[in-house]
Amino acid sequence: MNILRVLKYLDWFLLVGVLLLSVIGTMAVYSASYQLSAASGILYFKRQVIWMVAGLLLFLILSAVDYRKVVAHAYFLAGCTTFLLVAIVILGETRFGARRWIQIGGFTVQPSEFAKITLILMLARFLSVKVDRRRRWSYILLPCLMAAIPALLILKQPDLGTALIFLPVTLGVIFVAGGRLKYILIILLILALLAPAFWFFLKDYQKTRLLVFINPDLDPSGAGYTILQSKIAIGSGGIWGKGWLAGTQNMLSFLPERQTDFIFSVVAEEWGFAGCLLVLAIYAFIFLRLFIIGWKCREMTGKLLVAGGILVLAGHVGINIGMAAGLLPATGLPLPLISYGGSVTITFLIILGLCESVYAHRYYY
Amino acid sequence: MKKSIDARLRILAIFLVIWGGVIVATLWYMQVVKGEKYQERAVRNRVRLVRISAPRGTIFDRNGVVLADNRPSFDVVINPTEVEDRERLIATLSSILNLSPERLNRRLDTFRDRPFEPVRLAADIGIVAATILEEKGPELPGVDVQVNPIRSYPYGEVPVHLLGYVGQISPRELVKLKDSGYRAQDDIGKMGVEEAYDRYLRGEPGAEQLQVDARGYRDKVLSHKEPRPGDDIYLTLDIRAQEILEELLEEWNGAAVAMDPRNGDLLALVSHPSFDPNLLIRPVWKEDAERVFSDPEAPLMNRALSGEYPPGSPFKLVMALTALSSRVSTPKTTFDCRGVFLLGESTFRCWLPGGHGELDLQQAIKHSCNIYFYNLGLEVGVERISKMARAIGLGERSGLEIRGESGGLIPDRAWKKKIIGESWYTGDTVNLSIGQGYLLVTPLQMASMGCIIANRGTLYQPRIVKRMISPEGEIIKEFEPVIRKKLDVPEEIWSELLSGMVRVVNEEHGTGRAAAHPVITVAGKSGTVQVGTPPEYGKHAWFLALAPADNPEVVLAIILEDAESGPRDAAPLAGEFMRRYFNVLEFQ
Numbered sequence: 027m028n029i030l031r032v033l034k035y036l037d038w039f040l041l042v043g044v045l046l047l048s049v050i051g052t053m054a055v056y057s058a059s060y061q062l063s064a065a066s067g068i069l070y071f072k073r074q075v076i077w078m079v080a081g082l083l084l085f086l087i088l089s090a091v092d093y094r095k096v097v098a099h100a101y102f103l104a105g106c107t108t109f110l111l112v113a114i115v116i117l118g119e120t121r122f123g124a125r126r127w128i129q130i131g132g133f134t135v136q137p138s139e140f141a142k143i144t145l146i147l148m149l150a151r152f153l154s155v156k157v158d159r160r161r162r163w164s165y166i167l168l169p170c171l172m173a174a175i176p177a178l179l180i181l182k183q184p185d186l187g188t189a190l191i192f193l194p195v196t197l198g199v200i201f202v203a204g205g206r207l208k209y210i211l212i213i214l215l216i217l218a219l220l221a222p223a224f225w226f227f228l229k230d231y232q233k234t235r236l237l238v239f240i241n242p243d244l245d246p247s248g249a250g251y252t253i254l255q256s257k258i259a260i261g262s263g264g265i266w267g268k269g270w271l272a273g274t275q276n277m278l279s280f281l282p283e284r285q286t287d288f289i290f291s292v293v294a295e296e297w298g299f300a301g302c303l304l305v306l307a308i309y310a311f312i313f314l315r316l317f318i319i320g321w322k323c324r325e326m327t328g329k330l331l332v333a334g335g336i337l338v339l340a341g342h343v344g345i346n347i348g349m350a351a352g353l354l355p356a357t358g359l360p361l362p363l364i365s366y367g368g369s370v371t372i373t374f375l376i377i378l379g380l381c382e383s384v385y386a387h388r389y390y391y
Numbered sequence: 392m393k394k395s396i397d398a399r400l401r402i403l404a405i406f407l408v409i410w411g412g413v414i415v416a417t418l419w420y421m422q423v424v425k426g427e428k429y430q431e432r433a434v435r436n437r438v439r440l441v442r443i444s445a446p447r448g449t450i451f452d453r454n455g456v457v458l459a460d461n462r463p464s465f466d467v468v469i470n471p472t473e474v475e476d477r478e479r480l481i482a483t484l485s486s487i488l489n490l491s492p493e494r495l496n497r498r499l500d501t502f503r504d505r506p507f508e509p510v511r512l513a514a515d516i517g518i519v520a521a522t523i524l525e526e527k528g529p530e531l532p533g534v535d536v537q538v539n540p541i542r543s544y545p546y547g548e549v550p551v552h553l554l555g556y557v558g559q560i561s562p563r564e565l566v567k568l569k570d571s572g573y574r575a576q577d578d579i580g581k582m583g584v585e586e587a588y589d590r591y592l593r594g595e596p597g598a599e600q601l602q603v604d605a606r607g608y609r610d611k612v613l614s615h616k617e618p619r620p621g622d623d624i625y626l627t628l629d630i631r632a633q634e635i636l637e638e639l640l641e642e643w644n645g646a647a648v649a650m651d652p653r654n655g656d657l658l659a660l661v662s663h664p665s666f667d668p669n670l671l672i673r674p675v676w677k678e679d680a681e682r683v684f685s686d687p688e689a690p691l692m693n694r695a696l697s698g699e700y701p702p703g704s705p706f707k708l709v710m711a712l713t714a715l716s717s718r719v720s721t722p723k724t725t726f727d728c729r730g731v732f733l734l735g736e737s738t739f740r741c742w743l744p745g746g747h748g749e750l751d752l753q754q755a756i757k758h759s760c761n762i763y764f765y766n767l768g769l770e771v772g773v774e775r776i777s778k779m780a781r782a783i784g785l786g787e788r789s790g791l792e793i794r795g796e797s798g799g800l801i802p803d804r805a806w807k808k809k810i811i812g813e814s815w816y817t818g819d820t821v822n823l824s825i826g827q828g829y830l831l832v833t834p835l836q837m838a839s840m841g842c843i844i845a846n847r848g849t850l851y852q853p854r855i856v857k858r859m860i861s862p863e864g865e866i867i868k869e870f871e872p873v874i875r876k877k878l879d880v881p882e883e884i885w886s887e888l889l890s891g892m893v894r895v896v897n898e899e900h901g902t903g904r905a906a907a908h909p910v911i912t913v914a915g916k917s918g919t920v921q922v923g924t925p926p927e928y929g930k931h932a933w934f935l936a937l938a939p940a941d942n943p944e945v946v947l948a949i950i951l952e953d954a955e956s957g958p959r960d961a962a963p964l965a966g967e968f969m970r971r972y973f974n975v976l977e978f979q
Contacts, residue, residue: 068566202399261421261429274433299422306415313407320400329396336403344410351417 032090037319037385043312044085044363044378048078050293050305051364057271058285058292059366061278070285070366077368081375088379089386096380097327100147104172107144110137111179126183136369138188141176143376145192146199146334148172153203154326160204166213169200186232187357191345193217195337202333203326232357239355252288255280257352260294267298285366287358290350305364309343312378319385328384335381339374444577445594446540448621450554450584452630453656453857458550459585464541465521467513469499473533480531487523488513515541542578542672546630548665549637552693553628553657553793553855555583556668581671582691584624584855587792591859591867594621620862627656627857632945635971636661639964645931645951646694646834649968652842652937652946654872655851660835662698666690696796699831700950703918704759704902704957705935706826708844708888711752713779714767715884722752722887728762732821739765739821742919756891759902759917761825768824773815776823777803783843784876785836789853799836802829827920837948841935844892845943847885848878892916893940896962903934905962908969912940915965917957929953934961938969945972 052074059070088096114128114137127134152169159165173196181189197210225233239253259275268274273295275281284292294302313336320332339362346361348354360367362374421429450459467484474480481499485492490513498512516524521536528534542557544550560568560579571590573579579593580586597618629649636647640663649659664686670679683690692698714720730746732739741747741761747754755763768776780786786801800806802823804815822828832840835853843850852873859867892914895903903915918933932954937943947965954960 198403202396202403204395204399257421258429258432260418261425262433263422264426264430265423294418294422299418299426302418302422303415306411310411313404317400317404321397324393326393326396329393329400333396333400333403336407340407340410344407344414347414348410351414351421353413353417 085379089382100151104144139369150330259291443597445618555585595619632659648838652845662694702826703920757894841946850876906966914940932961
């Protein structure tokens, strides 16, 4: 491995975009966790910085590693995360009523996050190897089955948001790979018809979340509270915002989950419309770079890996912000590189590192 | 093929652009178009949960004297968003509170990044300053005088090592106790009884659901839950005895423990130097607290529980007990003291240069003759000595509920091999026989040793808390005396030891003459231990006393650091204590 060569071909624009977002993200976490840190004694900000630094190191290391070697181990890695997901169902740690965490060494990790990485690795592997079958049903159904196993295990935790993200990512990569659009649409139609049946599998709190989405004023002090408070936070930010650490919705603790799922509301309240545009512009810049990497890559595995990365990241950004603004039901997904969380932050930086590797190795094939 | 993938990636890109557009449009609508409407809503709709801390339980001594309770503290609170003229405010406060403007500015700036939260600028300013501030209120917007409960210790430094004190919970404690309902800024017991019984004393905090306005001020109270005060605790401590000992130790570094041998009650526990806990309970000004924490004399250390000292001569009582109970010697056994004791190449000396001459056991105890016990030690052997020392509770913690107790050290062959890496020499046994060498005990263990002799073989667990009473007046828990050790040793042996100790105090030339009481009979044993090799290091002076000798109610152990000798320094203090504790007037 020639380090100089890798440095020479690295996409510095992507790296700069990621760094900018990381800085904004840690500042937002500092503000959003201020009261929480004071009340619980846990230094969220300090932890987030540590995870960011660790994640950025992984990003750099991965960009120097040939992504094809990583993709070659896709099934093994997917097996590992599935094993961890099964382990959680059996002996996971219950926090806030859900079993999502598992203790490894001194850390608690959320394997459902890492399952997102192995999902896109698995898709890139399968769809590029079996490309001859792309007009067939099996080209769509087999990957769907592979994705369904971890997704169902995650649904069992229960973590509806993370489980649901598997669907657009899987179908999206299959679509990009060349799966027949007709078949994909048929699958979507079947799922839509089955949706009422799924309703009965949902937990009560998930049902209320969905109902409240349809009408937030249904229960303004209970389940609709979060969405309402989030909308007030965003709206009251105005054009220029109330200033860092000065958002009343944030600092007076009216926003629940504000360091994770609703961190965008904190950014919007304190930095205003101008700040939101800045954050969205950086995301747009990162996606632009990712598309360029996809287009410049000369072989299918890399293209599909990048497509998977884009779908995971864009899915999170789009759903998270849509949720905060009241456009989508609150299912709970983090905002990449801005939300607080160790497994989450590291997962996104690993995915971006893999995409960076596709760019750095673009002349190899 | 690759072309088709690129084309489909473009379709994906178009989707993203569309969704991005929707989001930007929505944000623009919410923040720019409807921004003002949302700002109004942000100002209105707020419900906050505020904790109301519970008054801490009161701590009483055994006779119902209050040792710790709560009093109102007048605190100055600043609401930063309401302050109009900060410079004038600081200047006015500085003159009223008699605090430098720099100090006030620094304190106010500590919380600059939390603009909505009231800042407690000064605590416990006193009623006079509070009244002046109240009167000046209208001229000083943003200043508020609040009344909060504060822990108060009427006896100050006197019972502090046993009682402990409260302080703000530290981050480390918080991590450990988060699940038990503790929160940041809660008060928590930091030492002694306050720490050990914190979960009873703290009570349950109440809560208030408030509707607050944009700046966090209360609009109206939506719901209210009263806090439940903490439980009251009655100690076994007798503050009268505690005060006497505290006064007697005034000039010394050292410790004293007084116990009731009949049930294990700790009547007094003093460690000197001491500190005033009232200086530590308010975290607002750190300077006073820093002074206590950084004092080289270590006033925070509880010498009575954690201090480990060679026991010296009082250990001769354990020697006598070992020899008599194992039938190695009888009270009639005599040894001739010529002032020196030769063992191979080494010479061990008696403290009296000319020697004591021919002595039996009681005379040996009375004169504290080293030679007698050297001889006894060699006949008994280290195994039996260490076994007996352990049997009466030396070398282990008593299991006191309060933190910081040391276990002391009983050396034996295995210990020396393992820790020092040498075999046990006969010289070690000789040193051990007079309570020197590696042997270490805490003042509490010394008192326990006195208790087991006083109580003729039955040792009670040291007891600090007698009972706990709920705020409703119900007895939650009554602590009964617990037998810790029971020795099967014939009655005559105990009488023999006690008679020896009575002679120490009450006969001509006894080493504890200074501990005598005019009316009741005090029994005792002095001790003087060499600390380091250079003589200028000084010695530690011990005195172990029990009274009345025929049916002891009090056992007292005193240790003074850097003293001259037990008989000269410690015995008079024990005597003074006994004379004041068993007040002469009561007998007339």
